[in-house]
Amino acid sequence: MPELKYDPYNLIITGVGGQGNVMSSRIIGNMMSLKGFFVTIGETFGASQRGGSVMSHVRISTKETVSPQIPKGKAHMIVSLEPSETIRVLMDYGNPAVQVITNTRPTHPIGVISGQAEYPSDQNIEEWINEISSKAWFFDATEMAVKIGHPIFSNIIMAGALAATNELPLDREIFETIMNTKFNPDKAKSNLEAYDQGVASIV
Amino acid sequence: MSIFTEEQNGTRHLLMGNEAIVRGAIEAGLDVAAGYPGTPSSEIIETLAKYAEKNNHYVEWSVNEKVALEVAAAGSFSGLRSLAVMKQPGLNVASDFLLHLSASGTRGPMVLLCADDPGALSSINEGETRFYARLMEIPLIEPGNFQEAKDMMKWAFELSEEIRNIVLVRTVTRLSHASGNVTLGERKESVGKAFFKNDGFILDPMEGSVMSAPVAYKHGEQQVKLKRCAEIFEKSPFNVYEGPVNPELLIITSSICDLYSKEAVSLLNAEKRVGILKLGTTFPLPPKLIEQYLAKADKILIVEEVLPFLEESIKVLAAELAPTIGAKQFFGKANGDIPMVNELNPDIVVTALSSILGIEYKEVDEEYKKRASEICFFGSPARETTFCPGCPHRASFFSINKNISMDNRSGFTCGDIGCYSMGMLPGGFSTLKTLHAMGSGTGLASGFGKMTKFGMEQPVVSVCGDSTFFHSAMPPLVNAIHNNSNLTMIVLDNSGTAMTGFQPHPGLEVDATGSEAPKIDIPSVCKGMGVNVEVCDPFDLAKTQETLFKFLESDGVNVLVLKQICALSPEKKGKKMFNMSIDDSVCLGGECGCNKMCTRVLSCPGLIWDRETEKSTINDVICIGCGVCASVCPSGAIKKEEA
Numbered sequence: 053m054p055e056l057k058y059d060p061y062n063l064i065i066t067g068v069g070g071q072g073n074v075m076s077s078r079i080i081g082n083m084m085s086l087k088g089f090f091v092t093i094g095e096t097f098g099a100s101q102r103g104g105s106v107m108s109h110v111r112i113s114t115k116e117t118v119s120p121q122i123p124k125g126k127a128h129m130i131v132s133l134e135p136s137e138t139i140r141v142l143m144d145y146g147n148p149a150v151q152v153i154t155n156t157r158p159t160h161p162i163g164v165i166s167g168q169a170e171y172p173s174d175q176n177i178e179e180w181i182n183e184i185s186s187k188a189w190f191f192d193a194t195e196m197a198v199k200i201g202h203p204i205f206s207n208i209i210m211a212g213a214l215a216a217t218n219e220l221p222l223d224r225e226i227f228e229t230i231m232n233t234k235f236n237p238d239k240a241k242s243n244l245e246a247y248d249q250g251v252a253s254i255v
Numbered sequence: 256m257s258i259f260t261e262e263q264n265g266t267r268h269l270l271m272g273n274e275a276i277v278r279g280a281i282e283a284g285l286d287v288a289a290g291y292p293g294t295p296s297s298e299i300i301e302t303l304a305k306y307a308e309k310n311n312h313y314v315e316w317s318v319n320e321k322v323a324l325e326v327a328a329a330g331s332f333s334g335l336r337s338l339a340v341m342k343q344p345g346l347n348v349a350s351d352f353l354l355h356l357s358a359s360g361t362r363g364p365m366v367l368l369c370a371d372d373p374g375a376l377s378s379i380n381e382g383e384t385r386f387y388a389r390l391m392e393i394p395l396i397e398p399g400n401f402q403e404a405k406d407m408m409k410w411a412f413e414l415s416e417e418i419r420n421i422v423l424v425r426t427v428t429r430l431s432h433a434s435g436n437v438t439l440g441e442r443k444e445s446v447g448k449a450f451f452k453n454d455g456f457i458l459d460p461m462e463g464s465v466m467s468a469p470v471a472y473k474h475g476e477q478q479v480k481l482k483r484c485a486e487i488f489e490k491s492p493f494n495v496y497e498g499p500v501n502p503e504l505l506i507i508t509s510s511i512c513d514l515y516s517k518e519a520v521s522l523l524n525a526e527k528r529v530g531i532l533k534l535g536t537t538f539p540l541p542p543k544l545i546e547q548y549l550a551k552a553d554k555i556l557i558v559e560e561v562l563p564f565l566e567e568s569i570k571v572l573a574a575e576l577a578p579t580i581g582a583k584q585f586f587g588k589a590n591g592d593i594p595m596v597n598e599l600n601p602d603i604v605v606t607a608l609s610s611i612l613g614i615e616y617k618e619v620d621e622e623y624k625k626r627a628s629e630i631c632f633f634g635s636p637a638r639e640t641t642f643c644p645g646c647p648h649r650a651s652f653f654s655i656n657k658n659i660s661m662d663n664r665s666g667f668t669c670g671d672i673g674c675y676s677m678g679m680l681p682g683g684f685s686t687l688k689t690l691h692a693m694g695s696g697t698g699l700a701s702g703f704g705k706m707t708k709f710g711m712e713q714p715v716v717s718v719c720g721d722s723t724f725f726h727s728a729m730p731p732l733v734n735a736i737h738n739n740s741n742l743t744m745i746v747l748d749n750s751g752t753a754m755t756g757f758q759p760h761p762g763l764e765v766d767a768t769g770s771e772a773p774k775i776d777i778p779s780v781c782k783g784m785g786v787n788v789e790v791c792d793p794f795d796l797a798k799t800q801e802t803l804f805k806f807l808e809s810d811g812v813n814v815l816v817l818k819q820i821c822a823l824s825p826e827k828k829g830k831k832m833f834n835m836s837i838d839d840s841v842c843l844g845g846e847c848g849c850n851k852m853c854t855r856v857l858s859c860p861g862l863i864w865d866r867e868t869e870k871s872t873i874n875d876v877i878c879i880g881c882g883v884c885a886s887v888c889p890s891g892a893i894k895k896e897e898a
């Protein structure tokens with residue numbers, strides 16, 4: 053088993069209910085588990101599925117199963133499917149060393165739709181995230197996903213992007229094996245395309 | 256290749272807590288399982304049902320939790336291995352039968368799995384299962400991680416077989432819905448053959464009648480079984496101590512709090528000062544084991560969620576043991592170190608530990624925290640949960656709210672449990688004014704409808720989902736009819752148990768395993784009770800409002816069934832009913848006299864108010880094309896086209 057940059061490595065995957073958070077955390081978790089690591093994933097579903105904020109804590113260790121909740125301020129990497137959610141997670145789990153990969157496509161909360169709240173501008177979001185992280189990547193994963201065929205693929209695009217950062221030993225072959233056992237060939241192909249586009253988004 | 260149908264002994268997998276629980280039951284040689292959906296327990300019956308045919312199990316979604324426990328008990332009385340599954344409030348529903356069952360005893364091994372939700376992550380309560388063990392005098396065991404979720408589930412069946420009584424296994428959301436690594440074990444054969452022996456000597460526990468009387472005798476037998484459990488628990492491998500031989504502080508904990516405690520000790524680098532006794536068998540406590548560890552330290556911190564169940568039991572033991580182990584100083588709920596509400600996490604345990612041990616702890620640099628909070632204030636607008644785009648409930652509440660306002664007699668709506676509970680929130684136009692247990696909306700409405708005697712003239716409405724209708728809303732409806740109450744009951748029929756993941760219920764043509772099943776028709780049931788019933792499509796706002804208006808005006812009990820499938824149902828998912836568009840030349844935008852009925856009032860997430868053009872637009876990524884906004888726009892600017 054390769055050594056980890058931090059042990060446990062604390063990854064948070066966040067977004068809005070319905071964006072495929074859980075799927076993304078399970079795939080990344082399985083990729084690490086198949087390599088022999090201990091993986092603990094904590095997540096909230098249920099009520100939060102209905103358009104609320106969702107968050108998965110994925111913790112990877114060479115030694116043991118750990119708490120499914122990451123302690124406050126201790127995230128190493130935040131992968132986010134929605135930009136304002138990135139900021140929400142940074143407030144609780146961020147620290148000066150944290151890194152961020154974020155989809156730039158907003159999903160407006162109903163408070164914003166109904167006019168009671170303001171959604172921040174793209175420019176502000178980018179400046180703020182850069183200010184409170186050590187390194188951040190931004191791209192419109194939703195746009196890429198729609199081109200592949202469905203907005204849901206953004207969750208796999210983010211997994212590919214994470215792999216390309218080389219923060220965790222994620223292997224494309226293992227991803228491919230998981231896809232081929234989980235999905236029909238068509239769906240597996242789209243998922244691989246999404247993964248590769250995610251990889252290409254990290255420069 | 257599935258771990259739920261094959262042996263795969265010795266292989267290692269990443270499993271969700273609930274999947275580990277399922278595997279444990281399968282390894283134990285399960286025959287019969289019954290439950291009613293409830294987060295975070297639903298995946299257990301769902302998974303068992305999926306593989307029921309292959310495994311030759313009988314698995315059902317029962318109409319409610321009491322019936323689920325009864326169905327499972329029938330399995331046990333027939334000599335089979337049986338399991339009942341529910342979330343904690345379900346145990347309240349099943350508790351009357353459980354009181355009698357625990358006194359009558361079981362035959363084939365029987366396990367009751369209850370899932371608690373500390374912090375109410377997916378509930379409107381944080382009710383406790385653990386106290387039921389004490390109240391019902393049955394053993395309680397609690398897994399503390401994913402491997403134990405499987406192993407203890409398997410062991411629960413063995414324990415039940417040994418004591419011939421039901422064993423209560425408690426899990427929590429943070430275990431059931433989290434995932435971790437599990438190594439599989441050996442699979443036992445199921446019993447497979449059922450026979451109910453009932454003609455033996457009346458007091459014969461295996462061959463006589465099964466009942467809780469004669470009470471004193473049976474109650475005494477039950478207590479002997481419990482004493483036997485305490486002895487077995489003394490040697491249980493699920494009670495584990497980790498730490499120095501003589502720690503300065505002893506943490507006693509159970510369930511998922513064990514992992515929080517370990518994390519906290521490690522964050523403070525206090526491994527040499529603190530020991531952790533993790534208890535897997537939490538009722539009855541094994542007294543000798545507790546004595547052995549209490550004797551090791553003078554300071555004891557009890558880490559558990561919500562109420563002080565362990566804390567109180569351990570303090571009683573410590574008081575009895577004081578002559579031998581000396582006086583102890585306790586930390587936990589009573590002294591305020593561990594809160595009595597909400598779930599715990601590593602941070603709460605760190606805070607308690609750092610104050611007891613006098614070690615300073617900072618989660619993150621103060622400057623960073625301050626700046627991140629400022630950024631969050633502007634950068635992350637609150638995100639309230641709301642109905643999905645295309646949810647029939649949004650349309651239903653839009654109409655109910657409008658009718659009640661127009662009626663202008665201070666009418667109100669009693670809420671119930673399901674996705675439609677969100678009718679409480681602004682996204683549901685704050686329509687619901689009461690919200691309690693399943694079926695209670697109509698029970699309350701039945702009572703409110705009789706307050707006319709005391710001068711109350713407000714129209715009374717109750718809502719109830721289709722699954723809730725069968726679970727517990729039929730008795731209050733009967734009550735309202737028989738007692739001449741005045742109310743309009745609205746059944747929000749979305750063809751499934753949506754909130755918990757769209758499980759089937761008796762109103763549908765399929766059962767838990769997907770096989771065809773006789774369906775019970777809600778309007779016919781209501782007609783059979785003798786009330787006036789009408790069925791409308793909630794997406795037809797005009798017809799719905801016209802019918803509701805009529806019902807609010809009339810006396811007695813009326814039932815309106817609003818029938819439209821849930822937007823997340825397998826039938827609808829990914830399919831659009833209509834292609835929606837907005838005619839820019841017709842939308843009056845900021846100038847519109849309606850003041851944004853589409854976005855400000857209806858507030859469907861499928862719409863976006865474009866601040867630059869001051870016009871409404873459709874968010875194509877999430878709109879599912881229900882067409883309701885087209886009926887709401889007074890200018891007719893929103894167009895719908897058959898998809």
Ligand SMILES: Cc1ncc(C[n+]2csc(CCOP(=O)(O)OP(=O)(O)O)c2C)c(N)n1
Pocket residue numbers: 291292293294342344345348672673674675693719720721722723724747749751752753754755
């Ligand atoms: C006694 C009890 N059992 C189970 C639950 C879990 N639960 C919450 S909402 C819900 C679904 C209700 O379904 P339905 O009435 O059809 O409403 P929908 O969610 O479909 O709108 C269930 C089972 C509960 N809260 N209380």
Ligand code: SF4
Pocket residue numbers: 102641642643644645646647648674675749753754821822823824
């Ligand atoms: S899951 Fe179905 S019933 Fe629940 S909010 Fe979504 S559309 Fe409505």
